[in-house]
Structures are given as structure tokens and as C-alpha cells.
Amino acid sequence: MLAVHTPTWPMRASIHAGDDDLPNLALRQAVYASSVYLWDNTYLYPGYAVDGVTEYPSPLDASTLSLFHSNYSDPTPWISVDLGAVALVKRVVIINRCDCCPERLQNAELRIGNVSITRGINAAGGGDTRNITGDPLVWRQDADVGMCASKIIAFDTPKVGRWVTLQNKYPLLQISEIQVFGYYAASAGGCAHL
Ligand SMILES: [Ca+2]
Secondary structure (H helix, E strand, O other): OOOOOOOOOOOOOEOOOOOOOOOEOOOOOOEEEOOOOEEOOEEOOHHHHOOOEOOOOOOOOOOOOOOEEOOOOOOOOEEEEEEEEEEEEEEEEEEEOOOOOHHHOOOOEEEEEOOOOOOOOOOOOOOOHHHOOOOOEEEEOOOOOOOOOEEEEEEEEEEEEEEEEEEOOOOOOEEEEEEEEEEEHHHOOOOOOO
16 A cells, blocks of 8 residues: 545544644645555545544544544554644644544654655555654653543654654554644744743
């Protein structure tokens, strides 16, 4: 399965703004994944993880879903968001799957850097962790995240990069949303509070 970029988005929006006024730089950005699961004739695209919809009803229904789900054949699933420009990332929020299986998010790793990650497991040069380690590891999961719960990953010193990549080691990756709060580097010169 090749990585997929989803160009269209659901209309509903529910954004977790966090505890400050930082914008969610990941919202509706280009996003790629190592694989995509086809469920009931519906692809659970990576775009659903940046559509701004953080919750959806259970059971999962094709008309209401807002879930990214990697394919079962993918041993090293990841999702990677292109922020569009180099950013100073103050906080990343990962929102777990909302209809079942919260335990599948485990041993996850987050990386932020400037190495683009766009290729899936069957593409030349694509796929596994070797292609992600060019971006530094900034967080590793050490506790369960509940169903539809938010894991807030805050950085005292902002992480710098254009690409934000979450990899799971379950091996399945299923998230409702990934949010990246910060400023673009080009506009952050006067933002000493970062
Ligand atoms: Ca979503």
C-alpha cells in the first residue's frame, strides 16, 4: 500500500485549543501514512487525523468516522504531517481512537524534524523506522491512553521542524486526531515566550 494524501475533509470541526492561543499547525495539512486500512469499502485515510474532528460516535460508521487506521499488513505503521514550513512546536496532542481498541496505541514514538516522510511500506525507500530516524525522537509512550482520550505532549523548549511523525509499534496505528501547536519559525522572531 502506498502512502496516501487525502485532499478532502469532513465539514464538522471540534478543535482542542489547549491552554493557550497557539494555533494547530497540523489542521488540514498534507499528511501521509505508511498504509491505509480499507474498512467496509471505506478507506480510513490519514487525512481524518488532521480534519479537526476529534471525536465521533461509536460504533464506527462510514458516515461519521474521523479516524485514521493503518493496514493490518503494515508492521511499522506511521503517520506524518507536513506542517508546510519549519515550525517551533510547543505541544503535540494525540487523540486516541474513539470507538474501540484504545490498547492498540502502545509504544508509540513521536519525531519532529525536517526530513520528509511520504512513502509507504511497499514504496522504494519507504516504510520502516530507518526512514524516520532522520527526524529526532521527541517522545516515547510510557502509559496507556484511554479510548478517545487526549495525550498531551508538551515541550519546555520548542521542537523545531516541518514534519511531525507518529509511529506505533503495536503494530497498528489508529488515531482520531493529531494536533501540533506552535508557531512557524519565520514568524516566531518576536515570540520570546516560546
Ligand atoms: Ca479526526
